[in-house]
Amino acid sequence: MRVADVRPVVHLHDAALRFGERTVWSGLDFDVAPGEFIAVLGPNGSGKTSLLKVLLGLQRLTSGVVEVLGSAPSRGNKMVGYVPQQKGFDRDLPLRGRDLVALGLDGHRWGIPLPSRARRGRVDAALADVGAQRYAKAAVGRLSGGEQQRLRMAQALLGDPGLLLCDEPLLSLDLHHQRVITELVDRRRREHGTAVLFVTHEVNPVLPLVDRVLYLAAGRWASGAPEEVLTSERLSALYGTTVEVVRVGGRFIVAGAPDAVHAEPGGSHHHPDDSASAILR
Amino acid sequence: MTAHWDYLHLAFAQHALIAASLVAVISGVIGPFVITRGMSFAVHGAAELALTGAAAGLLIANDAVSGALVGSVVVAGAFGVLAVRERERDSAIGVVLGLGLGLGFFLLHFYNGFETEALNILVGQITSVGTAQIEILVGVALAVLAAMTVLYRPLAFASVDPDLAEARGVRTRLVGLLFLLMLCVTVTEAAQVVGTVLVLSLVITPAAAAQRLSADPGVVLGLSTVFALIAAVGGLLVNIVYVPDVRASSFITFIAFGIYALARIAAAARQSLGGNRELPIDSDDSDGTAAINAA
Numbered sequence: 001m002r003v004a005d006v007r008p009v010v011h012l013h014d015a016a017l018r019f020g021e022r023t024v025w026s027g028l029d030f031d032v033a034p035g036e037f038i039a040v041l042g043p044n045g046s047g048k049t050s051l052l053k054v055l056l057g058l059q060r061l062t063s064g065v066v067e068v069l070g071s072a073p074s075r076g077n078k079m080v081g082y083v084p085q086q087k088g089f090d091r092d093l094p095l096r097g098r099d100l101v102a103l104g105l106d107g108h109r110w111g112i113p114l115p116s117r118a119r120r121g122r123v124d125a126a127l128a129d130v131g132a133q134r135y136a137k138a139a140v141g142r143l144s145g146g147e148q149q150r151l152r153m154a155q156a157l158l159g160d161p162g163l164l165l166c167d168e169p170l171l172s173l174d175l176h177h178q179r180v181i182t183e184l185v186d187r188r189r190r191e192h193g194t195a196v197l198f199v200t201h202e203v204n205p206v207l208p209l210v211d212r213v214l215y216l217a218a219g220r221w222a223s224g225a226p227e228e229v230l231t232s233e234r235l236s237a238l239y240g241t242t243v244e245v246v247r248v249g250g251r252f253i254v255a256g257a258p259d260a261v262h263a264e265p266g267g268s269h270h271h272p273d274d275s276a277s278a279i280l281r
Numbered sequence: 282m283t284a285h286w287d288y289l290h291l292a293f294a295q296h297a298l299i300a301a302s303l304v305a306v307i308s309g310v311i312g313p314f315v316i317t318r319g320m321s322f323a324v325h326g327a328a329e330l331a332l333t334g335a336a337a338g339l340l341i342a343n344d345a346v347s348g349a350l351v352g353s354v355v356v357a358g359a360f361g362v363l364a365v366r367e368r369e370r371d372s373a374i375g376v377v378l379g380l381g382l383g384l385g386f387f388l389l390h391f392y393n394g395f396e397t398e399a400l401n402i403l404v405g406q407i408t409s410v411g412t413a414q415i416e417i418l419v420g421v422a423l424a425v426l427a428a429m430t431v432l433y434r435p436l437a438f439a440s441v442d443p444d445l446a447e448a449r450g451v452r453t454r455l456v457g458l459l460f461l462l463m464l465c466v467t468v469t470e471a472a473q474v475v476g477t478v479l480v481l482s483l484v485i486t487p488a489a490a491a492q493r494l495s496a497d498p499g500v501v502l503g504l505s506t507v508f509a510l511i512a513a514v515g516g517l518l519v520n521i522v523y524v525p526d527v528r529a530s531s532f533i534t535f536i537a538f539g540i541y542a543l544a545r546i547a548a549a550a551r552q553s554l555g556g557n558r559e560l561p562i563d564s565d566d567s568d569g570t571a572a573i574n575a576a
Contacts, residue, residue, distance in 0.1 A: 058448060075447070075450050076450020080448075082448045082449075084445050085444075089441070094317070094491075094495065094496055095496065099498055107434055107437070107451070108434075108435060109434055112430055138496070
């Protein structure tokens with residue numbers, strides 16, 4: 001094991017983020033070890049995406065310490081892979097699957113990419129890693145959400161990053177592709193020791209695989225194994241109001257949380273059954 | 282109809298062909314990015330504002346061509362400063378366009394020469410391009426091509442996925458502003474060839490046709506440039522050789538639209554033959570259902 005591997009990939013100490021008067025979260029102490037799979041949960045506006053932006057160097061902490069792979073976060077760090085919240089591509093966008101993946105390799109460089117065998121080989125390998133070779137030459141705008149998400153994974157993993165940040169990667173995917181994407185991430189962190197922060201509402205597909213959850217709500221936070229954090233006591237304390245967590249057939253259902261979890265942007269993916277109450281799926 | 286192929290030996294015809302080719306190449310190169318970034322209205326705005334620059338140039342230095350070129354840089358600056366957020370972009374362009382056109386006609390009022398020289402820019406004056414203008418055009422075309430070569434990759438990244446490009450270290454705002462400058466300069470030069478009102482035929486139409494035929498960004502860029510060249514040079518030849526008393530601009534737009542129509546037909550034909558991946562969502566759903574049924 002390399003020396004770097006024993007240090008935390010992410011180190012947050014007494015970290016706080018405030019926008020004007022509003023405290024998004026504060027006093028956050030959280031370390032992520034290499035190969036750890038963390039689900040970042042919480043209602044809309046609890047600062048999950050902002051946390052990723054801090055780790056990407058796009059957002060400064062108001063106070064406290066943050067380190068990514070042993071140094072201060074910096075924009076353009078090649079060792080950090082990022083899958084932003086999905087926006088569908090335009091149907092006529094002149095971009096093929098492999099072009100999207102190649103942007104992850106050198107899209108930030110000036111100039112025109114010169115074709116080379118090495119470059120093509122790396123893109124091919126990244127496509128093969130996620131099983132996306134079949135539609136590598138198709139226009140991305142004409143692929144399904146699941147296929148696009150696989151390509152984004154290939155793009156993010158191409159540089160073999162030490163840290164992978166995913167923002168709602170399961171949004172608007174069907175059950176099959178939710179499983180495909182989570183298993184892809186799980187395999188990656190087991191085989192390559194990539195630490196993963198996975199912001200999601202779709203907790204149930206992820207919970208069997210994650211090591212810990214980081215739950216952000218009402219300016220506070222909680223972390224630990226899923227069954228420790230996702231309890232009525234812990235979440236009621238976190239939200240400051242009575243919250244019920246029910247386990248049904250291995251699925252967690254959270255009822256009564258204010259700022260309903262289902263009120264997220266892109267909420268069209270909800271299962272019709274969820275309309276009755278705030279349900280964490 | 283008499284064909285006047287001998288006209289092609291004349292200097293005016295050769296100047297016009299060179300000018301049309303230069304303008305077509307840079308228009309064809311920026312076109313795909315204009316479409317991807319949804320900037321068609323910026324093209325229209327910059328084209329009409331070429332009139333204001335030309336009027337100012339006439340008034341200050343009796344030089345419409347240089348005036349339009351300097352004006353295009355001012356226009357790019359105004360668009361860039363006022364339209365920081367994407368949602369306000371079109372309204373900011375509308376505001377600048379309104380003021381700029383008013384200013385253009387106001388300036389023309391004080392110009393004692395022939396107003397038609399500035400108003401020519403509205404419909405194009407390709408067959409009256411002089412040596413001096415060719416020199417400016419060559420310089421502008423080389424500068425735009427060099428800038429687009431440098432900008433190509435980060436511009437593509439920032440256009441496709443701005444959030445990710447920003448995180449990966451692309452200076453998306455700078456790249457966007459530089460592209461806006463290239464767009465305004467290109468469009469202003471094109472306005473002087475095909476006319477303000479018809480610039481869209483060289484910038485948007487060829488790129489839109491190219492996108493129908495391929496998803497490969499390099500192929501789209503190449504096809505867009507070739508289509509713009511065919512339209513510009515073809516339209517000009519029709520004008521010079523066959524119909525000297527009708528402006529070249531009209532034929533350029535006809536040919537550009539013809540290419541676009543053919544591209545759409547070709548794309549539709551390919552789809553109905555099943556050569557294109559048209560219904561990936563269906564196959565996806567069946568995958569999903571199978572997985573649920575199996576579980």
